[in-house]
Amino acid sequence: MTQVIRTDRRAFLIKSAALTGGLALGVRLPEFAQAAINTPQGPELTHWIVIQPDDTVIIRIARSELGQGSFTGLAMLAAEELECDWSKVRAEYADVNEHVRRDRIFGSMSTGGSRGIRDSQEYVRKGGAAAREMLVAAAAKQWGVPVSECSVSNGVISHEDGHRKTTFGKVAAAAAEMDVPKEPKLKDPKQWQLIGTSPPRFDIPDKTTGKQIYAADVRLPGMLHASIAQCPVFGGKVKSFDDAKAKSMRGVKKVMRGEDWVAVVADNWWRANQALRQVAIEWDVGENGNVSSESIMQFLRGGIEAKDVPVARKDGDAEQALAKGVKIVEAEYYAPYVNHATMEPQTATALVKDGRVEVWVGTQNGETSIAAASEAAGVPLEQVFVHKMHAGGGFGRRGPHQEYTKQAVWIAQSMPGTPVRLQWSREEDIQQGRYRPVALVKLRAALDEQGNWTAWHVRQADQSILITVRPTDIKNGVDPVNTRCFSDNPYGVANFTDEYAMRNTHVPPGFWRAVAHTHNPVFRECFIDELAHAAGKDPYEFRRPYLQKKVKDLGVLDAVAKAVGWGTPAPKGVHRGIAVVDSYGSFTAAAVEISVKDGSAIDVKRVIVAVDSGYVVHRDAVKAQIEGGILWGLGSAMHEEITIKDGRVQQTNFSDYPLLKLAEAPAKIEAIIMPTGGFWGGVGEPPIGAVVPALCNAIFAATGKRVRSLPLKHHGFSYA
Amino acid sequence: MSRFGKAWVRLSENPRRGQPVEIRAMIVHPQESGFRLDDVGRPIPRNIVQRLTCTYGGKEVFRARLHPAMSTNPYFVFYVLAAQSDDLLFEWTDDRGDVATHTVRLEVSD
Amino acid sequence: MIDGAPPACTGRRNALRALAAGACLLMVRPAVATPEELAVAIRELFGDRAINPGRINLEVPRLAENGNIVPVTVTVDSPMTEQDYVKSIHLFAESNPQPRIVDVELGPHNGRPRLATRVRVAISQHLHAVAVMSDGSLWSTAVEIEVTVGGCAP
Numbered sequence: 016m017t018q019v020i021r022t023d024r025r026a027f028l029i030k031s032a033a034l035t036g037g038l039a040l041g042v043r044l045p046e047f048a049q050a051a052i053n054t055p056q057g058p059e060l061t062h063w064i065v066i067q068p069d070d071t072v073i074i075r076i077a078r079s080e081l082g083q084g085s086f087t088g089l090a091m092l093a094a095e096e097l098e099c100d101w102s103k104v105r106a107e108y109a110d111v112n113e114h115v116r117r118d119r120i121f122g123s124m125s126t127g128g129s130r131g132i133r134d135s136q137e138y139v140r141k142g143g144a145a146a147r148e149m150l151v152a153a154a155a156k157q158w159g160v161p162v163s164e165c166s167v168s169n170g171v172i173s174h175e176d177g178h179r180k181t182t183f184g185k186v187a188a189a190a191a192e193m194d195v196p197k198e199p200k201l202k203d204p205k206q207w208q209l210i211g212t213s214p215p216r217f218d219i220p221d222k223t224t225g226k227q228i229y230a231a232d233v234r235l236p237g238m239l240h241a242s243i244a245q246c247p248v249f250g251g252k253v254k255s256f257d258d259a260k261a262k263s264m265r266g267v268k269k270v271m272r273g274e275d276w277v278a279v280v281a282d283n284w285w286r287a288n289q290a291l292r293q294v295a296i297e298w299d300v301g302e303n304g305n306v307s308s309e310s311i312m313q314f315l316r317g318g319i320e321a322k323d324v325p326v327a328r329k330d331g332d333a334e335q336a337l338a339k340g341v342k343i344v345e346a347e348y349y350a351p352y353v354n355h356a357t358m359e360p361q362t363a364t365a366l367v368k369d370g371r372v373e374v375w376v377g378t379q380n381g382e383t384s385i386a387a388a389s390e391a392a393g394v395p396l397e398q399v400f401v402h403k404m405h406a407g408g409g410f411g412r413r414g415p416h417q418e419y420t421k422q423a424v425w426i427a428q429s430m431p432g433t434p435v436r437l438q439w440s441r442e443e444d445i446q447q448g449r450y451r452p453v454a455l456v457k458l459r460a461a462l463d464e465q466g467n468w469t470a471w472h473v474r475q476a477d478q479s480i481l482i483t484v485r486p487t488d489i490k491n492g493v494d495p496v497n498t499r500c501f502s503d504n505p506y507g508v509a510n511f512t513d514e515y516a517m518r519n520t521h522v523p524p525g526f527w528r529a530v531a532h533t534h535n536p537v538f539r540e541c542f543i544d545e546l547a548h549a550a551g552k553d554p555y556e557f558r559r560p561y562l563q564k565k566v567k568d569l570g571v572l573d574a575v576a577k578a579v580g581w582g583t584p585a586p587k588g589v590h591r592g593i594a595v596v597d598s599y600g601s602f603t604a605a606a607v608e609i610s611v612k613d614g615s616a617i618d619v620k621r622v623i624v625a626v627d628s629g630y631v632v633h634r635d636a637v638k639a640q641i642e643g644g645i646l647w648g649l650g651s652a653m654h655e656e657i658t659i660k661d662g663r664v665q666q667t668n669f670s671d672y673p674l675l676k677l678a679e680a681p682a683k684i685e686a687i688i689m690p691t692g693g694f695w696g697g698v699g700e701p702p703i704g705a706v707v708p709a710l711c712n713a714i715f716a717a718t719g720k721r722v723r724s725l726p727l728k729h730h731g732f733s734y735a
Numbered sequence: 736m737s738r739f740g741k742a743w744v745r746l747s748e749n750p751r752r753g754q755p756v757e758i759r760a761m762i763v764h765p766q767e768s769g770f771r772l773d774d775v776g777r778p779i780p781r782n783i784v785q786r787l788t789c790t791y792g793g794k795e796v797f798r799a800r801l802h803p804a805m806s807t808n809p810y811f812v813f814y815v816l817a818a819q820s821d822d823l824l825f826e827w828t829d830d831r832g833d834v835a836t837h838t839v840r841l842e843v844s845d
Numbered sequence: 846m847i848d849g850a851p852p853a854c855t856g857r858r859n860a861l862r863a864l865a866a867g868a869c870l871l872m873v874r875p876a877v878a879t880p881e882e883l884a885v886a887i888r889e890l891f892g893d894r895a896i897n898p899g900r901i902n903l904e905v906p907r908l909a910e911n912g913n914i915v916p917v918t919v920t921v922d923s924p925m926t927e928q929d930y931v932k933s934i935h936l937f938a939e940s941n942p943q944p945r946i947v948d949v950e951l952g953p954h955n956g957r958p959r960l961a962t963r964v965r966v967a968i969s970q971h972l973h974a975v976a977v978m979s980d981g982s983l984w985s986t987a988v989e990i991e992v993t994v995g996g997c998a999p
Contacts, residue, residue, distance in 0.1 A: 115907060119991065325776065380993060382908050382991070382993040383910055383993040385908060386906070386908035386910035387910040389908070390906075390909075390911065396908055479776075482772060485968070486770070486967075487942065489772065492776040492777070516776065517774075518774065518776075519774040520774070754956070757957075768965070770942050796952070796955065797949070797950070797955070798950040799947055799950075800947065802946055804941050804946040804965045804966075805946060806914045806962075807913070807914075809963075812918075812959075812960065812961035813949070813955065813959070813960050813961075814955050814957035815955055815956065816953075816954055816955065816956035
């Protein structure tokens with residue numbers, strides 16, 4: 016069902032009346048193949064792919080590159096089916112404004128939840144396959160032969176007579192006129208030649224040479240720079256401010272305010288920030304000026320002790336089984352707020368002119384950015400143009416929360432025609448985060464005479480993120496995201512109850528890389544280690560019977576156990592810990608080897624993480640995600656903590672919110688990539704889950720000290 | 736205690752007899768939908784503005800029945816044909832039975 | 846939508862109103878992909894009366910970053926005379942916890958058949974508007990709105 020379209024990329028006109036009926040009934044063209052149109056770049060073979068006369072293949076990417084490699088991975092998916100010459104492929108972001116004008120043809124732009132590849136793989140591959148079929152059909156038509164007599168490889172279409180050959184570039188224009196196939200045939204994974212390999216990534220060279228332009232690097236003619244201060248107590252407002260001194264400082268152009276912020280605009284960022292520090296701001300801190308980490312802990316404790324609390328899952332009768340248990344193990348675990356601490360602080364550049372808004376931002380969702388800018392400026396979406404930049408770290412900070420985008424637009428709106436680059440200082444970034452929520456959990460379990468695990472009961476008290484972004488997902492008071500790891504745990508124990516006590520504070524929550532699968536795995540996997548210990552059994556052997564039916568969980572657990580040599584003697588002074596966690600559709604396990612000096616200096620000798628994500632697209636990118644995930648886990652476990660005093664965040668910069676240092680990194684990291692096929696799991700977040708519990712379990716093995724709260728530094732530990 | 740706050744009404748400029756006047760009317764009210772949860776996960780009781788009526792010189796010219804999907808501080812833009820110079824009386828009523836009223840003079844020129 | 850079943854009703858915001866008119870068979874036959882509660886609400890208000898696509902236009906932003914304050918504008922093709930005017934306008938959100946949004950009564954005294962307000966949209970969905978005319982006829986339209994929670998939401 017081809018639409019005849021004018022060759023004007025922006026004016027999307029439908030001419031064929033016969034087809035109007037189909038659209039009027041709401042029948043959309045398959046999402047992988049909206050009608051081909053001619054664009055200034057060249058003929059579109061489906062909206063995903065443009066092929067130029069010189070055989071250059073432009074593949075459009077809807078998701079965001081955050082360093083995780085999806086920019087290249089998504090291109091590989093399309094290219095695999097397209098059968099083009101990979102060396103001729105160029106990836107570029109699908110234009111957000113065009114996406115909106117063309118009725119969201121590029122699908123979801125949301126980059127989070129380890130979804131980039133697994134959620135879009137089918138329609139991106141179909142886009143590539145459809146384009147390939149159109150190209151072959153065009154060549155066949157030109158030659159007057161059946162399509163079945165043609166083959167395609169590496170961007171070259173050949174006829175079986177061995178004489179006729181042509182390239183994609185030569186038939187692209189004709190191919191763009193062909194019907195878009197509704198059900199293009201996808202390759203069987205066994206036939207993949209590109210997917211699963213490690214071609215050079217598109218983003219790495221510029222990132223290595225410093226050429227990469229991030230939102231923070233944008234420089235436009237006449238551009239001004241802004242620094243901002245938001246009320247340090249969340250929910251507070253600006254009461255008054257005295258900008259007399261700031262206004263007189265060198266380079267300062269303007270001081271302006273919003274409801275809960277004050278910003279200084281100057282001719283360079285340093286001057287803007289220095290001047291901002293001279294603005295005397297009086298805050299109306301609102302009702303939360305007395306909140307502290309201690310008061311929050313009390314509040315959570317109320318959730319642990321409350322009588323009637325929503326039930327997330329109930330199997331059998333845990334209470335009864337616990338009453339009958341021969342040995343009862345009970346423990347309380349805690350994890351603090353933590354910050355994303357993206358390397359690039361929140362930054363956005365905006366230009367408002369003649370009712371047109373342009374924004375440059377490193378975003379995890381182009382649509383959220385365009386909607387935020389449109390809302391802030393009060394202009395329709397069609398008037399807003401978002402330039403998606405590679406983000407200097409996303410980790411969940413740059414998706415649903417676009418306050419910096421709005422702030423940049425508000426400031427730019429006050430000086431039409433002048434581009435304004437708003438960059439949050441590091442202090443602002445640390446103190447105005449969207450934090451992984453604080454969590455307190457009480458676990459109880461029963462063992463019988465033989466040391467079999469017969470029952471467990473979990474009471475969670477933590478802060479809901481969903482209630483701030485998608486409250487309709489919360490049913491009967493249970494937050495389905497926060498209860499993961501418990502409500503969906505793989506262990507086959509007949510009696511289990513998971514209760515969820517929501518306890519929301521004024522500290523703004525956000526999705527921190529792996530979300531609930533950063534702290535809940537610690538609570539669960541360390542507690543299971545406690546059970547094993549109480550039963551007098553080896554932690555690895557203890558787990559296995561309860562994972563009988565979970566082949567993939569067992570698969571990764573066995574893989575790391577084997578790789579670390581579990582069951583064979585470790586070198587002297589070296590101790591091991593193990594854990595298994597599934598998340599975001601993938602299965603992971605970790606084994607950690609450490610030695611501890613003087614009971615406190617932890618030398619992490621080896622970390623092995625196995626990941627079964629079903630399929631693997633860019634192998635090296637997956638390896639990097641595993642390696643990065645390990646370092647992420649180790650660093651956060653030891654160092655990261657956000658504390659609250661007088662309603663505000665106490666930490667200010669990397670000096671008091673340290674991340675893992677090079678010297679602290681493990682001597683050896685091993686990534687076991689074991690895709691078993693048949694499903695598509697994510698890779699961005701899963702590798703983190705099992706690392707910290709495995710480390711904590713190793714610490715117990717080494718010192719006899721059971722760590723039940725993070726960060727480790729509070730228990731006297733450090734990395735050697 | 737009534738949850739109603741201030742009313743805010745603006746009329747388009749220079750209303751002329753026989754021409755529609757644009758009326759923008761807002762009332763401060765939390766419009767608590769009943770679907771929200773408090774800090775400890777308990778539903779916050781519903782209290783929404785149920786009704787807005789507007790009379791012009793005593794004659795009803797606008798009536799709205801609101802449901803929980805109306806945003807906080809319910810806001811309307813509607814039109815009334817300018818006839819005589821007279822009072823526009825706005826009346827909002829919520830679930831609790833509290834009422835807020837506001838009167839604006841519509842001065843009509845020929 | 847991309848992530849779910851294709852919508853049975855696709856409204857367009859700009860110049861393609863003629864198409865949008867055709868897109869609203871949804872309203873006439875609630876059996877066609879209309880959520881239960883919406884069908885019930887419509888039956889409550891209008892019984893089994895025929896609802897025709899057309900004459901009413903609904904404008905919403907296509908993407909809403911924050912579903913709490915979504916501006917909505919309704920206009921109806923009507924002369925607003927004593928003989929021919931809009932009697933009432935009704936808005937619905939098919940996927941909200943409760944589908945009814947607002948019901949407004951009008952008359953020839955309003956002069957202009959236009960109404961704007963701000964609504965809460967819980968999730969991406971279609972918003973529907975129905976106009977009841979003085980001659981008893983019913984007219985409807987629907988538009989799609991996407992609430993981009995976006996980002997790392999798992």
